[in-house]
Amino acid sequence: METRSITAEIPMTPRMPEDPAELVPELAQVSAALFRATGNGSVPRSTIGLVQLRAGQIVGSTYLTVLHTGFLRKAGEPEERITSVASWQDSPYFTAAERAALALTEAVLQPSAAGERVPDGLYAQAAGHYTGKALATLMFAIGQVNFFVPIALIAKPVPGRSFTDPWK
Numbered sequence: 001m002e003t004r005s006i007t008a009e010i011p012m013t014p015r016m017p018e019d020p021a022e023l024v025p026e027l028a029q030v031s032a033a034l035f036r037a038t039g040n041g042s043v044p045r046s047t048i049g050l051v052q053l054r055a056g057q058i059v060g061s062t063y064l065t066v067l068h069t070g071f072l073r074k075a076g077e078p079e080e081r082i083t084s085v086a087s088w089q090d091s092p093y094f095t096a097a098e099r100a101a102l103a104l105t106e107a108v109l110q111p112s113a114a115g116e117r118v119p120d121g122l123y124a125q126a127a128g129h130y131t132g133k134a135l136a137t138l139m140f141a142i143g144q145v146n147f148f149v150p151i152a153l154i155a156k157p158v159p160g161r162s163f164t165d166p167w168k
Helices: 027-038 045-059 062-074 079-083 085-090 096-109 120-127 132-155
Strands: none
Touching: 027 132, 045 062, 045 085, 045 096, 045 132, 062 079, 062 132, 079 085, 085 096, 096 120, 096 132, 120 132
């Protein structure tokens, strides 16, 4: 396995020169369906954004982290909330419902030493804040960002470029 020096310059070009969405145009329909599902209004858009930012941080994707940070800024989220997503457990900027959503995100994306990733207690906590439809929407929001993780980590689009065309 090749190791890069931490002081090496990171290239500002994508690893994969072709846009995967152009190579596989069917991706557009799947992507649009995922955006509709997570934007159904049952969960505040800000919560979806916080969940997706945290997911990008957990999987170690600069592209996804910059993308979701930008979406949250554009939506008017305060910097304190955006920057404290990484340390949400001890941040005063989140509601109990948002904390439950962030805890659910971490449970799904991180291995658990105790075995089951999403124990009954965590599910009950989240279900106490969200209706069935909202809880399903949260599951889809976590899945939505995970759908794009392989693209972000393998193809390596350039962070900070337009969401609609990170390959230019």
